[in-house]
Amino acid sequence: MLQYVTLTIDGAKVRAPKGTSVLDAAVHDGICIPHLCHTPDLSDIGACRLCIVEHVRNGTSKITASCTLLVQEGMMIRANSDRARKLRRNVAELLLTEAPNSRAIQDIALRCGVKEARYPFRNNDCVLCGRCVRTCTELYRGNAIGFVGRGKNRHVEYPFGTRPDTCVLCRACITVCPMSIPPCDGPMKRGEERFCGKCESQLQIPQYESGDCVRCDLGRGFSCARHR
Amino acid sequence: MSQPSIETIVGDRKSQPHQLIEVLQDIQEVYSYISQEAATAVSHYLGVPLIEVFRSASFYKALSLEPRGKNVITLCTGTACHVRGSNPLLDQAQALLKLDHDHGGTTKDGLFTVECVNCLGACAIGPIAVLNGVYHPHMTSAKLTSLIAAVREAEEMRGTDAQT
């Protein structure tokens, strides 16, 4: 027997079962909160920090990731306030300048309002979203890949660099990877990384004011949680 | 020269996944690093997926996935030691031992490993260098040079002793 709670997100009353995350509750009701590492059917790790919202309590608001915040009765959330959008844009800018060579990443940056990239571009092949790792571990129980190393050296790898027997080459990891979707003109050359700003999500959003979902095609083949 | 087997080191901690880090530290103390064989054995005895063993071994600085040198020089780079001049010590060690990393490494002959640690808690007597577990306070580049030379000499004598 599901217990429901009612919370307010951007002024709208949302009903969701207890145990749901604020992000899931919002997306289910058509309120768009951008996200990257959140994937349906996988655990939430709160790594990308794109889904941050303002949690208003006792007159103060705290910035927190909505994917790891569970709904509570009477909760007050501001997902698309100026403050949330500014911070989200800056996080997306960090992500973009780290790994621009992906249409999904460029789409997300645009969707989050990034207009210019103020840091020198790098060209990493991985954004450490953990979709592959969690897919392998939680969905297929392969335990074949994991996050290895710490800080800047954190990367995804097989144990000791060797593909273990538990990996059956199902390729589910590749399917969920945002970097596997190259930008329109193909992979960018090293040293020539750029933010072209022409991805489809941008073309579909006129002047974006509210948090309503516009059903943007966030990187073909890399659907956001709304696009089941 | 018999080192205890991995099974012996694991001891009565079999099937206790939460003991992973303690077990790996014990193995590090005996073997000076975590080899693939050791990790596979730990994975088996503790019931932890190999990828998790590998993750921990790569995450924690106290654990090493590469064999370490016979003599380990630990330089403290904590705030107090930094303010008192720990950088020149690293310069000195790297130049003397011909290491190319900016933060230490192991010499090709496997005699020395230089590593940096972010504070040993002996701040009042810094800069500190630890050689094989012995703390040396008020380190200077000159003292470090003598220390390394002394170890080299001892190793050479051990080498000649072994030959006779």
Add this chain to the structure above:
Amino acid sequence: MPRLKAITELFDLRAQLQAARAAEKTVITVCGGTGCQASKSLAVIDEIRAELKRQQLDASVKLRITGCQGFCENGPIMVIDPRNLFYCRIVPEDVKEIISQSVAGTEVIERLLYTDPATGKKIRTEAEIPFYRAQDRVLLSQNRQIDPCAIEDYVAIGGYTALAKVLTEFAPEAVIAEIGASGLRGRGGGGFPTGKKWASCRAAAGDEKYVVCNADEGDPGAYMDRSVLEGNPHAVLEGMAIGAWAIGAEQGYVYVRKEYPLAVAHSRQAITQAREIGLLGANILGSGFNFDVQVARGGGAFICGESTALMASVEGKVGEPRAKDVHTVEDGLWHRPTTLNNVETWANCPSIINNGAHWFASKGTEGSKGTKIFALTGQVRNTGLVEVAMGTPLRRIIFDIGGGAINGRAIKAVQTGGPSGGCLPASLFDLSVDFETLEKAGSMVGSGGMVVMDEKTCMVDVAKYFLAFLLDESCGKCVPCRIGIDRMLEIITDISEGRGRPEQIPLLEELVETVQETSLCALGKTAPNPVISTLRYFRDEYLAHIREKRCPAGVCRELIAYVIDGEKCTGCGVCLRACPYEAIKGAKKEPHIIDALACRKCGICSEGCKFEAITISSGGVPCYSM
């Protein structure tokens, strides 16, 4: 020693031990802490044992080896009672003379007395030494009286009385009320009211609860916890037992960082001894209360000082923090209610129970009660552990206790609170050291680290140092920390290497806000603090680096040049031989020259120059001569 089965037996044992202690006519106390060990105190101790035997005094003289006294720079330290004679910087060769003259005889060996650097006078007793005199060593004074490897010492000075009191007179809620009334706030950096934490944990749902001691002390420059855990592990264990009784736990963990091998060894030994005597384990002192403790070692990760990462580590996983929307007092170790407190916090609990909440609250300020141990290090004359009441002005700690600057230089700033804290300029030294005041000024009490910096410290370099440290220690899970700190470091590195542009400052400030607000855990959230505080108080240094490509303190290697003053150089060749990069050339007795292209600005040459002939200049302006 026999196993104690009732509280009366504890009191009997204590009376016996106190009588034995009172009968000790002559006692030699030597510090065996990590600092003094580094100064070879173990060799001194061995020599004392041998010499006492040789002079046939081993039966009548008691040798007590204590833990860290927090005065490490003057170690090895020795006190001879009943004369209360204080000797320092002892070498094994001094021992024979000490035993003959000062132990068997009544002489004082002048050269072994402490010399006050300010007056040059010799001082005989510990209490007269200015460093000690100005302190209030409520907790640290216990280190002086006990051998951490002998539970008898702790019992003799009244140890475990508080636990006995709690088991007989205090219901759990009463303990929580007493700790709450004392005003004790977390000593690890968070400053959270301890009573409130215990109350939430007690109220949390769950039959199995835990108490954890955070002895990870990763802040570079802080070693208070090392000293307390090495030197007085039973105070920590007793505190944990009291806490466990209060919240309803039966199992505790002490998480000690691996870099403290002596603290690991002493806590393990203390637990073994407490178990043997019945002060840990089942049915403690016949009360029906069960409590046991295990030691878990850290693996060399600063992030494991964060509560959720620490608990992940105890669970055998990598130390990655998790979101704290649900607190660890409800969902902690193995998802069970857990009370995690710092070493110093736990160690303060027995005295609060023994002396009462009023006693503790009588010291300190309105919002910050009691005493706190600080680790005073850096460019001061007297470095060491300083215990003072909260609310003591910075000036008193740095000058009265610390003795002011070394080498006649000017003190520029003090960095408090470790990598999460900030730098406060000399103009703010009248500020009182308490949680609220330091936070308002842009720094924090943190775990207690206090690094004094003088004019030879570059504040841009300090910001760079802390950012590099935090980037190295970041777990790497979330974007703002892993990438944000990296980009802040990139900007500051540009500035320190002469590539700084004015527009980078507002970008840096925006990045600071993003990292602070959106990071997952406190490491990321507080990472910008050194940047914020140095920008606030030392902006002129940043601007000099950017506009003039000049490092006023002569530290940033890309912006400085080492030059040999031809007039002062005697051509002795010391620097030429010392240079690891062979960058110095010159014939004997002729002025030497540094090849600017080969020079890596490491400074080793200047360490050995006796003629002050090596100058550092930056932006065409000399900084100072060495």
